[in-house]
Amino acid sequence: MSVNVDIWGALIENEDWKAVFGDSCRLTQTVGTTLQTGNDKRQPLDNSVCLFGFGLNSPFQNTEFVSWDFTNEELVSIKPFRNTVIPWALGATTGTTYATDAIESPVDNPVWGNTFRWLTPYPDTAEYDEYLGNNISVNRYITDFDYQQKFLVLIRAVCMLDHTESGITYHYGDLTGWITVPEWLTSGKTHYSNICKIILVPKTYRQLYSDGYFSLFTNIPFDINVIYPESDPHYNKQLLPKDWYAYRLQSVPELTYNNSNYVPLGFTIAGGYYSNVVDVRDRWMPFFKPQVGDWQVHDVINNGVWSARFAAYDPHTKTNDEIIDDIAHIVAHMGTFFIFDPTKSSADNDDPDVFLGILADGISTGNYTRGEENRLSEQFDWGSPTEAGFDPASISDSLIIDTDGSKLQVPLFASFSGYYYIMGGSRFREVWEFINDSFHDEYAELQARIDFWKTKYDIDPMSDDVTIAQKAVEWAKERIDCLQGVTTGIGQDPNTAIKSILCFPFDLTPYIATEDGYFKWGYNTVQGLQDNIFKRVTGSKSQFWVSGGELDTTLGTGTYVGKTRSFLDYAPYTTSQLYIPYCGCVNIEPDIYVGKTLNVRYLVDWITGACTALVYANNDIIDQISGQMAITVSLSNLDTVNYMNSIFQGNQSFKLAKSSVSSVLGGAISELSKDQQSSLGRSFSIASGISNAEVALENANYQLATAPVNFKQIMQGSSFISTGLDQRVRLYVYRPIKIDGSEIKHNTNWGLYGHTTGHACIINSSISNANISGFCVANIDTSGIAATATEKEMIKTLLASGVYV
Amino acid sequence: MSQIGSGQTTLAATINNLADSITLLSPVFIVKSNNLYFTATHIMCAAMGNRWYFINDIILLTGGKMQINCSIDVLKTYAASIITCPACITRAELGSPTYVPDSKLPVRAADKKLEVSTFQGGFTPDFNNNNIIVSVY
Incomplete structure (x- = not known):
C-alpha cells in the first residue's frame, strides 16, 4: 500500500450527490483542479467530503474508528480510518448567540450545546473489504492512491464570496463555480434525509444561511497534481475520465491583510468553539499554538459560519508562502482535527452506532474513554485533570452513556455538563512539540550539530584508517541524525526534496562560489542557510571545476622532462603513471607528455559526486579518467546503521586497496622474475619481502616509490579510499638504467x-x-x-x- | 677490420716481373726478395690504377724472388672519394644515445628507476569545513 504522504487534503465529491442533486451538487469544472478516480464503485470515496491531511504523521495513519453500540455497550466494529472519508459537517448559526469575548468560558456561554458545529467521521457502513466490498459503499483505503507528488496545502475551503472580516479580506477569485457548492451541503432542506445519511449532520443545522449563501470555512488543498488510484485487479484506468468520483481542489488565490491581527490558517476545528477553546487554551496550545505571536480561535458569526481560526502568524513577519509552508507542515503531521458529534443521539437516536476516532498503537483514544484503566492513557496535556475537568477515572458511567438512549454523553469535558467534546489524542501534542523543538530550529540545530562535530572531531584521514572509520561513522551519524530529525519533522520523504547529499572530503570553498540563501526542503523554506554551514551554490547547477594542480618544478621547468634526451625517454624504455586523487592510478604515454606541462583538472558532478579528471599536456586534453570525488549519503535509505555500514565498508575497501597494492607489486615482481631474473642476474627478493601485508601497508608509499615494475591500475578511484591516499597528483616516471645499474642521464658515459x-x-x-x-x-x-x-x-x-x- | 687510407707500412713496390697474368682485385706479384715485404701490410700498385692491396701472403721463391698474394683494399684506394659520397649514416661513434632506438644499448630491459614528481596544488583532506553539497529539486 502506498502512503499518500503528500495528499494533504482533498475535497471529494460523491456519485450519490450527483444522483440526488444532479449537476448542481458537483463542483464545477471551472473551479479548481479536478481529479478523478475510477468510476468503479469500489473506489474509496464514500458519501463524504474529505478535507484532511494524510501525512505520515497525521493521526489518520494511526486512527481507527470504533463503531460502538451504546445501547448494548458493545463494540460493533473497528475500522481503519483510512477506510473512511471524513466529512465536514457544518451547521449554520441561525438562532444562536455567540459570545465573542475571548475570555468567556464555555461554562459561561455554553453555546456548544446549542449550535452544533462539528466534524464527525463518517465511516463506511459496509464491511471492510479492501477491494471487493459492497459495491455501493466504498471500502477502499483512501490511502490506496498513488499520486504525482506536488504537495497540497490545506488552506481554507471557501464556499462564499469575497468578504472582509477582522481586517482581513478574503479573495477567492472566480467563485462562480462555487456557488453550487453549498447546495450539496445545504440541500438538506430539500433532500434532507439523504444529506443526513450522508454526512450525519444533525438535521436542524443543515440549513441555508439567511443571506442566501452557505458559507463554509474549511480546509482545501492548495495545489495539486494528478491523483491516480493505485492499480489493483479491479481498477481500470481507462475509466478515469468518466467517473463521478472526483477530487475537487481549489486554492485560495489571494489573501490580503489590512490588519495584522489574524491570518486564517484554515484550522477549522469543527467541534470547537471560540470561547470554549479559549478557556482551555493551555490545553490547546501545545497543539495549535502558533509559532509566533498570539493565537485565537475566531468564529465568523456574521457569515453564518462557524469557524475556528488561529492567528498564528504576524503577516508582517511572515510571508504568505511561509505561512502556507507552516500550515502544510502542521497539517501534514496532524491532519485535521476532528471531534465526535455529541448531538448524534438527539439527531439520530435511532442509530445505535457511534463512530469514534481513536488512535491506535496505544497512543490514545481521546474520544471514547472512561474508567480507571484509561487514566494513564495519553491525552492532551490537560495540565491537571481537574483543570480540564477530565479524569477518566472520575467519570461515571452515567455521564458517558445515557442509558435511556435519548442522548449520548461522552464527557471528555466532564465539567461541561451537557456539552460533549471529543478530541484527538495526545499524539498531536507530541508531534507539535517535536515540530516546535526541532522543525523550526532544524537548521540551527543542524548547524549546532555540525559545529559540535567540527570542534569535537578532528578528522585526519591521513592518520590511520581505524581512526578514519571511527570518526567517519560518528561524523556520518551526526549528519544522519540531523537529516532524520529534519525529515521527520517535516514529515516528508527526503527524496521528495533532495536529490543528493554529497560530502566532499576536502574543503570546497576554493572551488565553488556560494551565497547566502535558502532552499525549499519539501514545503519548508529552510532559512538556516544564512549561516556559514550551508550556502547556496551559485554558478553551474550541475558541475564545477576543481584544480588538481600542475606538475611542479622539481624536475626542472614544470614539464614532463625527458631526462636522457634520447629514445630512452620513451616507451617502452620509459613508462609513466599518473596518480590522480579520487580517480586512481593510470598509465599515461610518455611519448605524448614528454616536454609538456602537465595539468590536471577535475570536472565534478555535484549531483552524483562523480568526477572526471582531465589531464592536459600544455593546453590539450589528452587523458580523461573517471572517479568518485564525493561520499554519497544514501537518500534511499536514510538509515544510520546502513550508512555506518557503508562507511565501514568504505574503510574496509581502503584497507583492501592498500593490500592490493602490495599484492600487485609482489605478483608483478614474481612474474617478472620468470622472464628477466636469469638474464639480468637480479635477485627479486623484494617479492618475498612484501609477503607481510601489514608491512606492506606501512610501507605502501615507499614501495610505490621504489617498486621497479609497472603497476597499471592500482585501483579505481573512490572518495573514501582516496581520502586515505595522497591528495596530490603525482607523476611516476619509470626510467631505464644501465646494465651495470647506474642511472642514465644525458651526459652518461657509455664507455667504448x-x-x-x-x-x-x-x-x-x-x-x-x-x-x-x-x-x-x-x-x-x-x-x-x-x-x-x-x-x-x-x-x-x-x-x-x-x-x- | 678495414681502415681507410692508413696502412701500416706501405711498400711502393715496383712490378718487375709477373708470375703470370694477374687480376685487378687479387693480384699475385713476383718480386725480388726484400725483407721489407715481411713488415708491410699494403702494396700500392701504380700500374694498376694506384690501387692499394692488402698483402695477404708471401711465398719465398727460388732465385731470390718472392711471390706476394694480394687483395684489393677498396677503402684505402677510394678513401678520398668515399668520404665525400652521399651517405646515410646509421650508427656512429657519438657521445650519447640519440632519439633513434638502439636495441644494442646496454640497458636493463625491465629494471627501471622510478622518479616521482608531485603536482603543485591538490587537495587537503578536510572533513570539517564547508564540504557538503545538498542538491535539491
Whole structure:
C-alpha cells in the first residue's frame, strides 16, 4: 500500500450527490483542479467530503474508528480510518448567540450545546473489504492512491464570496463555480434525509444561511497534481475520465491583510468553539499554538459560519508562502482535527452506532474513554485533570452513556455538563512539540550539530584508517541524525526534496562560489542557510571545476622532462603513471607528455559526486579518467546503521586497496622474475619481502616509490579510499638504467660503446660532412667513385658493417 | 677490420716481373726478395690504377724472388672519394644515445628507476569545513 504522504487534503465529491442533486451538487469544472478516480464503485470515496491531511504523521495513519453500540455497550466494529472519508459537517448559526469575548468560558456561554458545529467521521457502513466490498459503499483505503507528488496545502475551503472580516479580506477569485457548492451541503432542506445519511449532520443545522449563501470555512488543498488510484485487479484506468468520483481542489488565490491581527490558517476545528477553546487554551496550545505571536480561535458569526481560526502568524513577519509552508507542515503531521458529534443521539437516536476516532498503537483514544484503566492513557496535556475537568477515572458511567438512549454523553469535558467534546489524542501534542523543538530550529540545530562535530572531531584521514572509520561513522551519524530529525519533522520523504547529499572530503570553498540563501526542503523554506554551514551554490547547477594542480618544478621547468634526451625517454624504455586523487592510478604515454606541462583538472558532478579528471599536456586534453570525488549519503535509505555500514565498508575497501597494492607489486615482481631474473642476474627478493601485508601497508608509499615494475591500475578511484591516499597528483616516471645499474642521464658515459658499436643515429650526409671521426655505419651512394662494380659492392658491404674513419 | 687510407707500412713496390697474368682485385706479384715485404701490410700498385692491396701472403721463391698474394683494399684506394659520397649514416661513434632506438644499448630491459614528481596544488583532506553539497529539486 502506498502512503499518500503528500495528499494533504482533498475535497471529494460523491456519485450519490450527483444522483440526488444532479449537476448542481458537483463542483464545477471551472473551479479548481479536478481529479478523478475510477468510476468503479469500489473506489474509496464514500458519501463524504474529505478535507484532511494524510501525512505520515497525521493521526489518520494511526486512527481507527470504533463503531460502538451504546445501547448494548458493545463494540460493533473497528475500522481503519483510512477506510473512511471524513466529512465536514457544518451547521449554520441561525438562532444562536455567540459570545465573542475571548475570555468567556464555555461554562459561561455554553453555546456548544446549542449550535452544533462539528466534524464527525463518517465511516463506511459496509464491511471492510479492501477491494471487493459492497459495491455501493466504498471500502477502499483512501490511502490506496498513488499520486504525482506536488504537495497540497490545506488552506481554507471557501464556499462564499469575497468578504472582509477582522481586517482581513478574503479573495477567492472566480467563485462562480462555487456557488453550487453549498447546495450539496445545504440541500438538506430539500433532500434532507439523504444529506443526513450522508454526512450525519444533525438535521436542524443543515440549513441555508439567511443571506442566501452557505458559507463554509474549511480546509482545501492548495495545489495539486494528478491523483491516480493505485492499480489493483479491479481498477481500470481507462475509466478515469468518466467517473463521478472526483477530487475537487481549489486554492485560495489571494489573501490580503489590512490588519495584522489574524491570518486564517484554515484550522477549522469543527467541534470547537471560540470561547470554549479559549478557556482551555493551555490545553490547546501545545497543539495549535502558533509559532509566533498570539493565537485565537475566531468564529465568523456574521457569515453564518462557524469557524475556528488561529492567528498564528504576524503577516508582517511572515510571508504568505511561509505561512502556507507552516500550515502544510502542521497539517501534514496532524491532519485535521476532528471531534465526535455529541448531538448524534438527539439527531439520530435511532442509530445505535457511534463512530469514534481513536488512535491506535496505544497512543490514545481521546474520544471514547472512561474508567480507571484509561487514566494513564495519553491525552492532551490537560495540565491537571481537574483543570480540564477530565479524569477518566472520575467519570461515571452515567455521564458517558445515557442509558435511556435519548442522548449520548461522552464527557471528555466532564465539567461541561451537557456539552460533549471529543478530541484527538495526545499524539498531536507530541508531534507539535517535536515540530516546535526541532522543525523550526532544524537548521540551527543542524548547524549546532555540525559545529559540535567540527570542534569535537578532528578528522585526519591521513592518520590511520581505524581512526578514519571511527570518526567517519560518528561524523556520518551526526549528519544522519540531523537529516532524520529534519525529515521527520517535516514529515516528508527526503527524496521528495533532495536529490543528493554529497560530502566532499576536502574543503570546497576554493572551488565553488556560494551565497547566502535558502532552499525549499519539501514545503519548508529552510532559512538556516544564512549561516556559514550551508550556502547556496551559485554558478553551474550541475558541475564545477576543481584544480588538481600542475606538475611542479622539481624536475626542472614544470614539464614532463625527458631526462636522457634520447629514445630512452620513451616507451617502452620509459613508462609513466599518473596518480590522480579520487580517480586512481593510470598509465599515461610518455611519448605524448614528454616536454609538456602537465595539468590536471577535475570536472565534478555535484549531483552524483562523480568526477572526471582531465589531464592536459600544455593546453590539450589528452587523458580523461573517471572517479568518485564525493561520499554519497544514501537518500534511499536514510538509515544510520546502513550508512555506518557503508562507511565501514568504505574503510574496509581502503584497507583492501592498500593490500592490493602490495599484492600487485609482489605478483608483478614474481612474474617478472620468470622472464628477466636469469638474464639480468637480479635477485627479486623484494617479492618475498612484501609477503607481510601489514608491512606492506606501512610501507605502501615507499614501495610505490621504489617498486621497479609497472603497476597499471592500482585501483579505481573512490572518495573514501582516496581520502586515505595522497591528495596530490603525482607523476611516476619509470626510467631505464644501465646494465651495470647506474642511472642514465644525458651526459652518461657509455664507455667504448660508441667506439665499438656506435650509437644509433640517422645522419644523411657524407662522412666528411658528418664530421665523424670514429666508428661509422652507413649506406652510401657510390656512383661518384671511379671503381669497378665489384669494388663498389665491396665498399657498400664494408660501410654497412661498420668502418673506422 | 678495414681502415681507410692508413696502412701500416706501405711498400711502393715496383712490378718487375709477373708470375703470370694477374687480376685487378687479387693480384699475385713476383718480386725480388726484400725483407721489407715481411713488415708491410699494403702494396700500392701504380700500374694498376694506384690501387692499394692488402698483402695477404708471401711465398719465398727460388732465385731470390718472392711471390706476394694480394687483395684489393677498396677503402684505402677510394678513401678520398668515399668520404665525400652521399651517405646515410646509421650508427656512429657519438657521445650519447640519440632519439633513434638502439636495441644494442646496454640497458636493463625491465629494471627501471622510478622518479616521482608531485603536482603543485591538490587537495587537503578536510572533513570539517564547508564540504557538503545538498542538491535539491
